[in-house]
Amino acid sequence: MQPFTTLRAVAVALDVANVDTDQILPARFLKKPRSAGYGGFLFHDERRRGDAFPLDRPGNAGAGILVADRNFGCGSSREGAVYALVDAGIRCVVAPSFGDIFASNAAKNGLLTITLPEDAAAALRARLGAEPGTVLTVDLPAETLTGPEGGAIPFPIDPFRKRCLVEGLDDVDLTLEHADAIAAYEAAVARDEPWRVPART
Amino acid sequence: MTAEPRTLLDKVWDAHVMATRPDGQALLAIDRHLLHEGSFHAFGMLDHAGRAVRRPDLTFAVADHYVPSRDRGAPIPDPEIATMVSGLAGNAGRHGIRHFGLEDPGQGIVHVIAPEQGLTLPGLTVVCGDSHTSTHGAFGALGFGIGATEVAHVLATQALWQRRPKSLRVTIDGRLGPHVAAKDVVLAIIAALGAGGAVGHVLEYAGSAIRGLSMEGRLTICNMSIEAGARAGMIAPDDTTFAFLEGRPFAPRGDAFARAVAAWRALPTDDGARFDREVVLEAGAIAPTVTWGTSPETAVPVTAAVPDPSAEADGTKAGQMRAMLDYMGLAPGTPLEAVAIDRVFIGSCTNSRIEDLRAAAGVLRGRRAAVPGLVVPGSGPVRRQAEAEGLDAVFRDAGLEWGEPGCSMCVGINGDLVPAGERCASTTNRNFPGRQGPNARTHLMSPAMAAAAALTGRLTDIRRLGTP
Numbered sequence A: 001m002q003p004f005t006t007l008r009a010v011a012v013a014l015d016v017a018n019v020d021t022d023q024i025l026p027a028r029f030l031k032k033p034r035s036a037g038y039g040g041f042l043f044h045d046e047r048r049r050g051d052a053f054p055l056d057r058p059g060n061a062g063a064g065i066l067v068a069d070r071n072f073g074c075g076s077s078r079e080g081a082v083y084a085l086v087d088a089g090i091r092c093v094v095a096p097s098f099g100d101i102f103a104s105n106a107a108k109n110g111l112l113t114i115t116l117p118e119d120a121a122a123a124l125r126a127r128l129g130a131e132p133g134t135v136l137t138v139d140l141p142a143e144t145l146t147g148p149e150g151g152a153i154p155f156p157i158d159p160f161r162k163r164c165l166v167e168g169l170d171d172v173d174l175t176l177e178h179a180d181a182i183a184a185y186e187a188a189v190a191r192d193e194p195w196r197v198p199a200r201t
Numbered sequence B: 001m002t003a004e005p006r007t008l009l010d011k012v013w014d015a016h017v018m019a020t021r022p023d024g025q026a027l028l029a030i031d032r033h034l035l036h037e038g039s040f041h042a043f044g045m046l047d048h049a050g051r052a053v054r055r056p057d058l059t060f061a062v063a064d065h066y067v068p069s070r071d072r073g074a075p076i077p078d079p080e081i082a083t084m085v086s087g088l089a090g091n092a093g094r095h096g097i098r099h100f101g102l103e104d105p106g107q108g109i110v111h112v113i114a115p116e117q118g119l120t121l122p123g124l125t126v127v128c129g130d131s132h133t134s135t136h137g138a139f140g141a142l143g144f145g146i147g148a149t150e151v152a153h154v155l156a157t158q159a160l161w162q163r164r165p166k167s168l169r170v171t172i173d174g175r176l177g178p179h180v181a182a183k184d185v186v187l188a189i190i191a192a193l194g195a196g197g198a199v200g201h202v203l204e205y206a207g208s209a210i211r212g213l214s215m216e217g218r219l220t221i222c223n224m225s226i227e228a229g230a231r232a233g234m235i236a237p238d239d240t241t242f243a244f245l246e247g248r249p250f251a252p253r254g255d256a257f258a259r260a261v262a263a264w265r266a267l268p269t270d271d272g273a274r275f276d277r278e279v280v281l282e283a284g285a286i287a288p289t290v291t292w293g294t295s296p297e298t299a300v301p302v303t304a305a306v307p308d309p310s311a312e313a314d315g316t317k318a319g320q321m322r323a324m325l326d327y328m329g330l331a332p333g334t335p336l337e338a339v340a341i342d343r344v345f346i347g348s349c350t351n352s353r354i355e356d357l358r359a360a361a362g363v364l365r366g367r368r369a370a371v372p373g374l375v376v377p378g379s380g381p382v383r384r385q386a387e388a389e390g391l392d393a394v395f396r397d398a399g400l401e402w403g404e405p406g407c408s409m410c411v412g413i414n415g416d417l418v419p420a421g422e423r424c425a426s427t428t429n430r431n432f433p434g435r436q437g438p439n440a441r442t443h444l445m446s447p448a449m450a451a452a453a454a455l456t457g458r459l460t461d462i463r464r465l466g467t468p
């Protein structure tokens, strides 16, 4: 995983609530191998419907940050939605709230999710909508988001999620430091609650 | 000294914590890990790291998302889809994991077969790389969906780091009205909470209206917890739960079953236990419900009209409503019962159990559908039971197609798509743009309501239609 420290990138507003992972990555692309690259599938069908999709408007090329409305990434647990964003160059999504599974998938793939209050996110979207190509700076160690003329907005982040992003840690290795606790727990279940293990048929 | 009263969630959570990190994250033991074809990314990560599956005996694989709904005897024509199905069989075989493949009589949708086989039990932790793993909470288990990296982590360690979620109890007392089903109840809950209303929470469904539901109904309710943003939903186990489980293939037997039931009886939330949030709904106020938009939160009584964005004060919200109406091809103010549909789909992990099929068949018996439709049972056992009861003949005589078990038109990745621009009355769980196919329009509803819509070719109040 690519470690995340600071990011300076064009930010794009997406004025839609409840953006689900089916929109981010339509289901028919789920069978593609990761090596194929998921960037071309990002918002595939949304980008081909009606007016120009925000990511495709002039000035927004090469965007690295999305600013969305509430409950971004709800729905299906497909991690491919995160692969599509990351492979298309998006390293950070800002929203008032996120689908829980999406946020967890994001952290495991170097995609930072920043939760801002509803009005702060709305103000940011309004600004980006009016001035395409606006560059924002994310400083993860300092936990701040900064616009073109300064004025750092602090954002909260789970300390472990931050550490995993900054250091690019492998979860399994960390968990295996607790191998003894897992083995002891499994032995206790086998001894005291054998019904928890399925009868094999 | 008496112990602090605890919730059902507290009890299941506390019993699974193996270690705690200074930042508050807990290492949870996982009792059941369910896999489907989508787990190929996770097996790739496991293989890449050269790791083994720690507990193949707690891991179960089933082909459901990509399996064909017809012509099961013939090879799958699309090579990419065939590879998804055979890939799961290969990964399961290599790692010694029990696999319910196409030829297995127990094959079906993962969230239908795990309860049916007795794999899902009260008090367990159940995970799957699928957001509707919330379904399993109907037994008083803690079931939640995870992503591919987490699937790889569980395969390697049989554990998962999680932060204790907040708790939200939804209490529904009273009697449900005639023809009001579990699906209507959960749609009403989602409309009340909002699609993101329960993010960060585990729901517990309580009250006499919930206790009065069968296991099938409880599974429908817990299934859609994720559509309110909750990763999990739970219902306290009781005699209905235990009676359902006794004698199931993978459930404990004899003395072990009796010991298990004794432990399960201690799981329900203690009197006086505190929830982070409480919501109360009145059972009698819930009507047969349909959705009008592209989020499950747009659920309204079928007697309502399409809402008018110009009545919405918040400009952003009004714009979002307009976009939904535009996608759905609906004009503000249109009575929902005047909306014509092109087809119906009865199936999915929300509503493909025997009780669902009986409800739909009860409406359709002896009548002809006005539109085409597809009925897909949730599992092999459900399919055989329905055929033993003659339900397949009811559907066929009505002009609907009777399919082989799987996810089918819920997500369309086996090729069962709603054609672009068509409107589908669907017993599934998601009406997202493109969910049932590019530019397909989905209205969510109960099996009886979908059957009623099939008969009239319009969204229809089942109470008006009645049953013969």
Ligand code: SF4
Residues within 6 Å of the ligand: B064, B065, B109, B110, B111, B130, B132, B348, B349, B350, B406, B407, B410, B411, B429
């Ligand atoms: S039936 Fe639909 S919601 Fe359920 S597991 Fe299959 S695709 Fe997912």
